[in-house]
Amino acid sequence: MRSALKITIAVAAFVPALAFAQAKDGYLTDTRGEVVKAAGAGVCVRTSAWTPALAVAECDPDLVKKAAPQKAAAAAPKAAAAKPETKPEAKPKKPQPLNIEEKIELQGMEFNKADMTADNKTDLDAFIGDLAKANKQRSAVRFGAIIVTGHTDRIGSIKHNMKLSEKRAITVKDYIVSKGYDQKLIFWEGKGPKQPIPVTKFCDNKMKRKQLIECLAPNRRVTVEVVGQADPTPKPAAKPAAKPETKPEAKPEAK
Numbered sequence: 001m002r003s004a005l006k007i008t009i010a011v012a013a014f015v016p017a018l019a020f021a022q023a024k025d026g027y028l029t030d031t032r033g034e035v036v037k038a039a040g041a042g043v044c045v046r047t048s049a050w051t052p053a054l055a056v057a058e059c060d061p062d063l064v065k066k067a068a069p070q071k072a073a074a075a076a077p078k079a080a081a082a083k084p085e086t087k088p089e090a091k092p093k094k095p096q097p098l099n100i101e102e103k104i105e106l107q108g109m110e111f112n113k114a115d116m117t118a119d120n121k122t123d124l125d126a127f128i129g130d131l132a133k134a135n136k137q138r139s140a141v142r143f144g145a146i147i148v149t150g151h152t153d154r155i156g157s158i159k160h161n162m163k164l165s166e167k168r169a170i171t172v173k174d175y176i177v178s179k180g181y182d183q184k185l186i187f188w189e190g191k192g193p194k195q196p197i198p199v200t201k202f203c204d205n206k207m208k209r210k211q212l213i214e215c216l217a218p219n220r221r222v223t224v225e226v227v228g229q230a231d232p233t234p235k236p237a238a239k240p241a242a243k244p245e246t247k248p249e250a251k252p253e254a255k
Contacts, residue, residue, distance in 0.1 A: 025054050026046060026049055026050035026051060026054030026055075027044050027046055027047065027056070027059060028044075028045040028047055028187070035056075035058060035059060038227070038228075043059070044058070044059035044060075045145055045147070045187075045227065046059075046227075048147075048223065048225070101225060101227045102127070102130070102225070102226045102227075103224070103225045103226075104123060104124065104127045104224050105221050105222075105223055106120040106123060106124060106172065106223075106224065107120075107197075107217070107218045107221040108120070108218065108221070109168060109220040109221060109222070110220070111153075111155075111213050111217075111220065112156075112164065114164060114167035114170075114171050116171055116172065116175060116222075120172075120222075121175070124172070124175065127224065128176070128179055131226060145185060145187065145228070146176060146181065146186045146187070146224065146225070146226050147186075147188075147223075147224070147225040147226075147227070148169045148172050148173045148186060148187070148188040148189075148222060148225075149169060149188070149189055149190070149222065149223040150164075150165035150166055150167070150168035150169030150170075150172075150188070150189070150191065150222050151165055151190075151192070151193070151195060151196075151219055151220070151222065151223070152164050152165045152168075152193050152219065152220060153193060153196075153200070153213070153216035153217075153220055154193040154196065154216065154219070155213065155216065158192060158193070161192040161193050162192040163190070164192075165191055165192045166188075166189070166190030167190075168190070168220075168221075168222050169188040169189060169222055170188060171222075172188075172222045172224060173186050173188045176224070193219065196216075196219045197218040197219055199218065200215065200216050200218055200219055202215075203215035
């Protein structure tokens with residue numbers, strides 16, 4: 001089965017992968033319980049469980065409800081009208097960088113195996129290619145955090161599926177590294193069967209085993225998320241090279 005799901009622009013900048021990092025309340029945290037922030041960009045790394053309801057002022061102040069402003073005290077008597085002061089014109093603000101997030105689901109891995117299918121590789125190659133195009137279209141694109149999450153179906157024990165989901169995540173991580181990405185910038189983890197695709201809830205355990213395995217195929221997947229920032233100003237289009245002037249051919253002299 002071939003499927004590729006991308007979602008649009010959202011959060012953070014690349015951070016080094018931390019083997020001891022934990023996911024808590026929608027954000028990636030270190031062993032001290034502090035939110036992991038992207039190196040150089042100062043933005044927090046969200047997990048796949050993040051929702052706007054989990055936003056904290058430290059990471060997403062615009063999403064946190066602000067306290068209602070207090071009512072102003074009774075207005076003092078107005079003083080005699082004075083001539084309005086002429087304020088200098090405000091300088092135009094510099095465009096703020098765009099927070100971006102790209103995501104793909106590599107679904108349909110074979111039952112009880114960690115290998116990528118041919119479709120998985122094709123979809124991931126296209127995904128990486130689109131990121132390269134985005135880098136060329138912007139004057140500055142900073143990609144640095146790649147979050148790889150392995151998943152399984154619900155067949156089998158939790159312990160076995162957790163190990164299998166980790167193997168799937170490592171397989172995809174190694175494939176991305178083979179394409180030239182620094183493995184220090186990749187954070188990976190396994191979720192086992194904990195985050196199933198919603199549609200698979202209709203897969204009845206009373207089905208024949210082969211039919212159930214096929215029904216649960218979308219859950220046998222790896223999610224790849226890439227976060228970073230981009231300059232909002234597109235690169236100017238390159239001017240076409242001027243064609244050399246062609247001189248008319250000299251007419252042969254009459255003999």
